[in-house]
Amino acid sequence: MPPPSGRDADVVIVGAGIAGASAAYFLAPHASVILLEREEQPGYHTTGRSAALFAESYGNATVRALTRASRAFFTTPPAGFSSAALLAPRGHLIFSRADQKPQLDAATADIEATGTRLERLTGTQVRALVPALHESHAHAGALDPGAQDVDVHALLHGFLRGARAQGVRVHTNAALQAAEFSGRRWRLATTAGEFSAGILVNAGGAWADEVARASGVSALGLSPLRRTVIVFDSARHTGAQTWPMSVSADESLYFRPEAGGFLASPADETPSPPCDAQPEELDIALVIDRLQTATTFDIRRVRAKWAGLRTFAADRSLIAGFDMHQRAFFWLAGQGGYGIQTAPAMGILAAAVIGGKETPRALAEQDLEADGLAPRRFTITGVANKAV
Numbered sequence: 001m002p003p004p005s006g007r008d009a010d011v012v013i014v015g016a017g018i019a020g021a022s023a024a025y026f027l028a029p030h031a032s033v034i035l036l037e038r039e040e041q042p043g044y045h046t047t048g049r050s051a052a053l054f055a056e057s058y059g060n061a062t063v064r065a066l067t068r069a070s071r072a073f074f075t076t077p078p079a080g081f082s083s084a085a086l087l088a089p090r091g092h093l094i095f096s097r098a099d100q101k102p103q104l105d106a107a108t109a110d111i112e113a114t115g116t117r118l119e120r121l122t123g124t125q126v127r128a129l130v131p132a133l134h135e136s137h138a139h140a141g142a143l144d145p146g147a148q149d150v151d152v153h154a155l156l157h158g159f160l161r162g163a164r165a166q167g168v169r170v171h172t173n174a175a176l177q178a179a180e181f182s183g184r185r186w187r188l189a190t191t192a193g194e195f196s197a198g199i200l201v202n203a204g205g206a207w208a209d210e211v212a213r214a215s216g217v218s219a220l221g222l223s224p225l226r227r228t229v230i231v232f233d234s235a236r237h238t239g240a241q242t243w244p245m246s247v248s249a250d251e252s253l254y255f256r257p258e259a260g261g262f263l264a265s266p267a268d269e270t271p272s273p274p275c276d277a278q279p280e281e282l283d284i285a286l287v288i289d290r291l292q293t294a295t296t297f298d299i300r301r302v303r304a305k306w307a308g309l310r311t312f313a314a315d316r317s318l319i320a321g322f323d324m325h326q327r328a329f330f331w332l333a334g335q336g337g338y339g340i341q342t343a344p345a346m347g348i349l350a351a352a353v354i355g356g357k358e359t360p361r362a363l364a365e366q367d368l369e370a371d372g373l374a375p376r377r378f379t380i381t382g383v384a385n386k387a388v
């Protein structure tokens with residue numbers, strides 16, 4: 001028996017985080033789409049737990065190219081997409097101690113090689129920008145003044161609202177349990193009943209390998225890594241709202257202003273099974289210790305704390321493409337720590353590849369080829385996609 005009417009579509013997307021929502025939005029003009037989310041609310045997992053930075057100076061060269069390809073959407077979204085601006089000025093500062101100067105120079109050279117200009121700062125200039133840094137931790141710096149804060153809520157709900165307006169059916173409390181491909185169509189068993197589709201898109205975030213297994217597709221060996229965030233009040237440093245996102249050259253600490261206080265992370269990457277990630281006391285102690293070593297913050301109160309899973313492929317680049325062996329199964333996974341800033345380009349790319357079109361112009365202009373992001377790169381290059 002076919003599923004009840006309204007429950008079949010050209011494409012079913014599993015996962016309504018930023019990846020699934022952006023794919024639904026860009027696919028909607030070309031195909032009938034159903035978006036399934038296990039939780040009551042879209043964005044409950046990693047998407048709702050990010051540091052909300054858009055920086056063309058963050059991530060590897062592929063990530064940075066995807067970020068540049070996304071900028072136009074962030075700065076000039078389609079009319080009616082969001083009543084709030086998606087970006088707000090922030091800046092991205094890499095600061096270093098004297099002994100970390102080689103790391104700073106290497107990072108600066110790597111970023112500038114792909115065309116993003118950084119301002120090189122002396123220690124005095126670093127401390128003028130972020131007076132909370134101890135002199136010993138502000139030996140030198142590099143600033144990307146174009147980095148921005150993202151309004152993640154506006155972005156996610158802009159995609160979802162726009163998708164629904166174009167006919168996408170969004171089902172929450174709908175967890176995929178098993179999917180079977182008959183040779184022509186998928187039959188999906190979920191906690192909200194049965195669905196069917198021609199193509200299944202796996203946007204399951206930390207669960208992407210599990211979604212594959214439940215669909216009879218081999219896992220890619222993705223690594224969900226936990227990252228912890230605190231928001232704290234500090235008695236000093238009022239009026240710091242314009243400080244940039246400040247990241248140590250060895251990436252062991254970052255902080256930025258947040259709603260009258262500050263947000264900080266020890267930039268931890270602890271392997272975790274897919275789950276509703278929670279912060280560990282040890283990681284909270286670690287970030288406080290690192291803040292007390294590097295800065296003059298007087299941490300009075302930890303106002304909020306959370307953790308989220310950043311899920312990586314072995315090469316730390318994102319994955320968009322049909323599975324090598326199951327051509328009706330599309331991977332949209334491995335967003336790592338960059339799924340927000342790359343979401344427009346990844347959604348555009350997913351819609352183009354699923355629609356059988358060429359690499360979209362926004363990506364081609366950044367020298368990105370659809371093939372380079374496809375999962376087949378793991379088998380062709382022989383990259384062992386083991387846990388990081």
Ligand SMILES: Cc1cc2nc3c(=O)[nH]c(=O)nc-3n(C[C@H](O)[C@H](O)[C@H](O)COP(=O)(O)OP(=O)(O)OC[C@H]3O[C@@H](n4cnc5c(N)ncnc54)[C@H](O)[C@@H]3O)c2cc1C
Nearest residue numbers: 015017018019038046047051053176205308338339340341
């Ligand atoms: C602390 C932290 C800081 C970060 N900072 C940044 C940043 O500054 N900039 C940036 O760009 N990125 C940042 N990121 C990364 C970014 O948040 C992620 O890359 C992005 O949110 C991943 O989106 P997603 O849609 O793939 O995953 P998720 O948001 O986790 O969405 C996947 C969804 O799939 C659903 N799902 C899974 N299995 C099933 C199933 N069987 N059936 C139905 N639904 C299912 C889940 O419930 C979930 O809602 C950060 C992440 C963390 C944790």
